[in-house]
Amino acid sequence: MKTEIRFVHAVQNITLEEQVNEKLEGLERKYDWIISASVTFKEEKHPNEENYVCDISVNVPGTQLFASSNEINFNKAINTCVQQLSVGLEKHKSKMVAH
Numbered sequence: 001m002k003t004e005i006r007f008v009h010a011v012q013n014i015t016l017e018e019q020v021n022e023k024l025e026g027l028e029r030k031y032d033w034i035i036s037a038s039v040t041f042k043e044e045k046h047p048n049e050e051n052y053v054c055d056i057s058v059n060v061p062g063t064q065l066f067a068s069s070n071e072i073n074f075n076k077a078i079n080t081c082v083q084q085l086s087v088g089l090e091k092h093k094s095k096m097v098a099h
Contacts, residue, residue, distance in 0.1 A: 001028045002036040010043040010052075016074050020056075023082045027058075031089045035059040041074055056081045060092060 003024055005017050020039050028034050042053040050070040054077035058065045067084035071077040 001025075001034050003039065004037070005039045006041070008040060008042045010041050010074075013041075013074075016041060016078070019075065020054075020078050023078060024056075027082065027085060027089065030086075031060075031093065033061055034089075035061070041077075044070075052077050054078050054081050056085060058085055058089070060089070061096075063092065065089065065092065 001024065003021060005020065007013075024034075024037050024039075036059045038057045040053075040055040042055070044051045044053055049072050052072065052074045053068065053070050054074060055066070055068045065085055065088040067081040067088070069077040069080035069084070071080060
């Protein structure tokens with residue numbers, strides 16, 4: 001799986017890149033038909049504490065799945081996005097027809 005990681009208004013962090021790659025590899029082991037993923041980390045300026053945004057888009061045969069999360073840090077945002085994607089991938093898997 002090809003993974004593209006971008007940082008918008010946030011400092012590039014190798015640890016975050018490794019963490020998101022590890023989580024996405026876990027999804028790929030379970031759902032081997034994932035084609036590629038695009039990850040965007042954003043740090044927004046809001047009055048509340050949830051200013052860390054993680055957006056993950058996953059390309060699968062027939063469609064594209066998207067998850068987004070605002071959390072108090074990027075680690076929690078990654079975990080929330082991966083959980084959302086896991087649910088979406090499971091739903092997509094149930095709709096797929098074996099040929």
